[in-house]
Amino acid sequence: MNRHIDPGSMRTDDGIEKGGLLLQVDNISLSFGGVKAITDVSFDIRKGEIRAIIGPNGAGKTSMLNVINGFYHPQEGTITFRGERRDQMKPHQAVGQGIARTFQNVALFSGMSTLDNIMAGRAVMMKKNIVWQLLWHGPALNEEIQHRARVEQIIDFLEIQHIRRVAVGKLPYGLQKRVELGRALAMEPSLLLLDEPMAGMNLEEKEDMCRFILDVNQQFGTTIALIEHDMGVVMDLSDRVMVLDYGKKIADGTPDDVRGNQDVIDAYLGVPH
């Protein structure tokens, strides 16, 4: 379905075979003062899969993503990403290692155009001397052109050519979500964290987003961790599902395993704790 993009060219090579361990989280506990957001959760993400994290509101899903990309620092536990073991991530480390993410409540640079927003995703990759950048000449210009070409591919892929120059603050919500995905893709991540990519969308927008997520996963080989409330979407898209409730892991397995799990059903229907 996609004519403009060469899948091989965007595949990040991190030396891990498909199905190998990409991220492992061990015994993570996170609390804010007296509030325990996450209690002793361990799970792993394998290369090339779509891994869903589900659970009722306040279960600690977003906190878990924030721990993985370094926004929150857990009090206990370790994070092993691409073979490197750490007590905590820092945001720039996470980015440098190839973790990109989107946010539950769209976090875009609203005064900037779609193009600039996606270009911002490539900021860390631009290394040329600032003097060249100012002169707008020589190596820096070549570099800018290269990155720009890649960004145009992403814009084509997400079918947002028509809003290239529009300030993203003016765009409808569904398109903003798509631009946000574009910015994350521009980082050519090996692990992509999506925090409720379909929240607040209508059916058609959801279908589009599903298609993009599957394409990203299959064509670019990007591993995806996804938080989503729409169970239909989760069960269709994901390879494995982890369920959190009150900060604890209550189930982990294939969509079918999780669907039949009594704890999960209780958590969603509400049983006194």
Next chain:
Amino acid sequence: MDLLNNLFIKPFQDMVSAPDFLMQVIWEGLVSGVLYALIALGFVLIYKSSRIFNFAQGIMVVFAALTLVGLHERGVPALLAVPLTLLVMFILAAAIERIVLRPLVNQPDIILFMATIGITLFLIGFGELIFGGENKVMITEDLMIPTGSYVFEPFGGFVLIEQKDLTAVVGAILLVLVLLLFLNRSKMGRAIRALGDDHQAALSVGISLSTIWVLVWFIAGIIALATGIVWGARAGVSFALEVIAFKALPVLMLGGLESVTGAIVGGLAIGVLEKLFEIYWGQPLLGGNTETWFAFVFALIVLLFRPQGLFGEKIIERV
């Protein structure tokens, strides 16, 4: 009838009958306008990258000028004192980031604004402690700024342009050009704009909050030094300089807080308009000294029609 004549006819007759004087007035206005624009630029830069209204920009001007003159007084050659002052401004920027801004990340804007008032008070005390509170003279000649003047005689009249004012204008133009290139062309510039829009998102694409903040405060420091030299050469270096920071407020209202172009155009416009108003309306009709308030009234009137200022980003709100 007389009043109407004085308001709407006589000033323009005066302008036409003495065009050389009019040119002199406009030139003087432009020079102070350049200074307002420079100060406003310092505000804009910090506001763009962090949504902090930096109350301390005025005192940073004084502090930079004081450091320069103070170092020279202690026997440092002028041309060495400039890079040393820049170093001091860099250390100041790093210290502000580490001690004041970092612990306050994610706090409401008003708290950060209060913190910059704190920085202002600290710099006043610290500056007086080290360099003393008495007025100083800017080391104009040691910095090799020419002090002569050119005289033109257009329309058989007489216009005097001081070389140090001309240097100030040319210097300011160069500074602004480099700054514009930096903001629009470099990846740092993009990062600065990005950071102002959304901290979280900026962090998630690998933009470092602390690096950019230090950088931006340092650039504001460079601008402060330039302003300090220029203004100091005209009016001497004293803590009274700080009040010109308040002149930047109407410039910012006029130009919009996010716009570099706005700061420049707003600064020049206010500089020229307040001079014209003072000479042709203020002195004959209101007994003079209108320059202290004209800018504020003018900005207020503009705000009535354009709440985001003349060049501000459109206020976009979706519900």
